[in-house]
Amino acid sequence: xxxxxxxxxxxxxxxxxxxxxxxxxxxxxxxxxxxxxxxxxxxxxxxxxxxxxxxxxxxxxxxxxxxxxxxxxxxxxxxxxxxxxxxxxxxxxxxxxxxxxxxxxxxxxxxxxxxxxxxxxxxxxxxxxxxxxxxxxxxxxxxxxxxxxxxxxxxxxxxxxxxxxxxxxxxxxxxxxxxxxxxxxxxxxxxxxxxxxxxxxxxxxxxxxxxxxxxxxxxxxx
Amino acid sequence: xxxxxxxxxxxxxxxxxxxxxxxxxxxxxxxxxxxxxxxxxxxxxxxxxxxxxxxxxxxxxxxxxxxxxxxxxxxxxxxxxxxxxxxxxxxxxxxxxxxxxxxxxxxxxxxxxxxxxxxxxxxxxxxxxxxxxxxxxxxxxxxxxxxxxxxxxxxxxxxxxxxxxxxxxxxxxxxxxxxxxxxxxxxxxxxxxxxxxxxxxxxxxxxxxxxxxxxxxxxxxx
DNA sequence: ATGCCGCTCATCCCATCGGGTGATGCCGAG
DNA sequence: CTCGGCATCACCCGATGGGATGAGCGGCAT
Numbered sequence: 001x002x003x004x005x006x007x008x009x010x011x012x013x014x015x016x017x018x019x020x021x022x023x024x025x026x027x028x029x030x031x032x033x034x035x036x037x038x039x040x041x042x043x044x045x046x047x048x049x050x051x052x053x054x055x056x057x058x059x060x061x062x063x064x065x066x067x068x069x070x071x072x073x074x075x076x077x078x079x080x081x082x083x084x085x086x087x088x089x090x091x092x093x094x095x096x097x098x099x100x101x102x103x104x105x106x107x108x109x110x111x112x113x114x115x116x117x118x119x120x121x122x123x124x125x126x127x128x129x130x131x132x133x134x135x136x137x138x139x140x141x142x143x144x145x146x147x148x149x150x151x152x153x154x155x156x157x158x159x160x161x162x163x164x165x166x167x168x169x170x171x172x173x174x175x176x177x178x179x180x181x182x183x184x185x186x187x188x189x190x191x192x193x194x195x196x197x198x199x200x201x202x203x204x205x206x207x208x209x210x211x212x213x214x215x216x217x218x219x220x221x222x
Numbered sequence: 223x224x225x226x227x228x229x230x231x232x233x234x235x236x237x238x239x240x241x242x243x244x245x246x247x248x249x250x251x252x253x254x255x256x257x258x259x260x261x262x263x264x265x266x267x268x269x270x271x272x273x274x275x276x277x278x279x280x281x282x283x284x285x286x287x288x289x290x291x292x293x294x295x296x297x298x299x300x301x302x303x304x305x306x307x308x309x310x311x312x313x314x315x316x317x318x319x320x321x322x323x324x325x326x327x328x329x330x331x332x333x334x335x336x337x338x339x340x341x342x343x344x345x346x347x348x349x350x351x352x353x354x355x356x357x358x359x360x361x362x363x364x365x366x367x368x369x370x371x372x373x374x375x376x377x378x379x380x381x382x383x384x385x386x387x388x389x390x391x392x393x394x395x396x397x398x399x400x401x402x403x404x405x406x407x408x409x410x411x412x413x414x415x416x417x418x419x420x421x422x423x424x425x426x427x428x429x430x431x432x433x434x435x436x437x438x439x440x441x442x443x444x
Numbered sequence: 445a446t447g448c449c450g451c452t453c454a455t456c457c458c459a460t461c462g463g464g465t466g467a468t469g470c471c472g473a474g
Numbered sequence: 475c476t477c478g479g480c481a482t483c484a485c486c487c488g489a490t491g492g493g494a495t496g497a498g499c500g501g502c503a504t
Binding site for chain 1: 493
Binding site for chain 2: 460461462463464
């Protein structure tokens with residue numbers, strides 16, 4: 001049990017949300033609201049003075065974006081841990097803000113006591129995700145791949161087509177693929193055409209992207 | 223606040239650790255220990271009867287490995303959430319057990335109240351990591367992406383070029399991008415040319431792939 | 445053996461792509 | 475003020491990509 005209350009700073013552009021959170025948190029034993037802000041600049045400016053343990057941060061606010069606010073806050077006040085509270089989940093933003101140093105990512109439709117719980121965990125030096133979010137993070141670590149789609153496409157493409165697709169995913173041109181496989185460029189074009197039809201895509205860029213997403217091939221690093 | 227206590231099952235091969243955890247948890251308001259086991263087989267066998275909300279699982283136990291225990295428990299008892307408590311952190315094991323359905327991963331050198339906190343969070347449907355662990359998980363999510371490269375490229379591309387790049391990553395043609403951004407196709411071509419030069423790539427496919435790898439953009443799913 | 449399918453290739457055609465050159469207007473740094 | 479970066483566009487050009495058609499060859503199945 002912490003000796004002193006956990007100091008919480010609220011950043012949200014909606015008056016109503018701030019009010020609700022304030023009530024919720026101040027009601028909670030061991031938690032105290034020590035400040036609030038309604039936009040990104042204010043948040044960055046005020047957080048340092050308030051010296052909270054946890055910054056409860058809305059992603060969408062006028063001025064700076066949530067990710068940028070997170071980054072700046074982490075830059076200027078080492079000790080502050082950022083718990084993102086957002087209303088919808090944008091995958092890109094999720095990873096962005098995590099990389100920017102956030103310690104948690106909750107959806108606003110979380111039950112109220114979840115929020116209090118999460119604040120405590122974050123203050124304790126842990127990292128908390130909403131369950132739905134966590135699935136994505138873990139899925140992301142395990143693979144960017146979509147197993148279902150992979151199964152679906154797996155039998156669709158012939159062996160040779162898969163070979164060609166793999167080389168396409170390395171960014172090779174038809175001519176290069178032809179040389180690599182010791183076949184004519186025309187043949188490669190035929191294969192590519194079939195791949196495009198089978199994957200229902202209009203050009204090689206789209207085809208490679210969907211193939212990578214489906215886990216058919218991996219992105220060709222050097 | 224849960225109406226009934228959170229039911230906790232302890233799985234650890236060290237008598238002393240079980241004793242300490244039991245004391246710690248039973249002391250904690252809202253948490254109750256409903257069973258314990260000292261090896262993997264016992265854990266799998268006993269957990270279902272005990273019907274805990276949270277299984278506190280040591281990774282290293284005689285018999286089954288922690289990952290396997292986690293997988294089996296998740297297979298047979300849907301409702302049980304697994305909180306891994308381990309003494310050393312092995313990266314591979316971490317991802318393995320997460321993929322096996324664990325809801326959290328703490329190091330044993332966590333402060334005592336951290337554990338209680340984490341149990342509550344996990345019971346609340348959240349996912350909790352120790353801070354040190356979380357760094358790795360986040361690094362893992364960015365595994366597809368290369369932070370260093372991202373930093374390197376970040377300032378290289380102008381705002382407009384980034385917009386174009388994002389649309390390229392959705393598989394759009396120059397013409398489509400032009401319409402989307404309300405600019406001429408020629409302009410798009412100019413931007414694309416600059417992007418190719420700056421990323422040192424020969425065609426849009428390669429450019430998109432390296433951009434995705436670098437984490438500059440995400441793969442454009444529907 | 446007849447047909448289907450995968451792999452191979454050729455030829456023709458046109459849209460798209462990417463490069464190059466040059467031009468305009470804007471804006472901020474030196 | 476000038477220089478350079480950015481965003482916008484036009485024109486020309488060669489290379490590439492993708493579609494369509496047709497065709498020969500080798501398996502494999504009914």
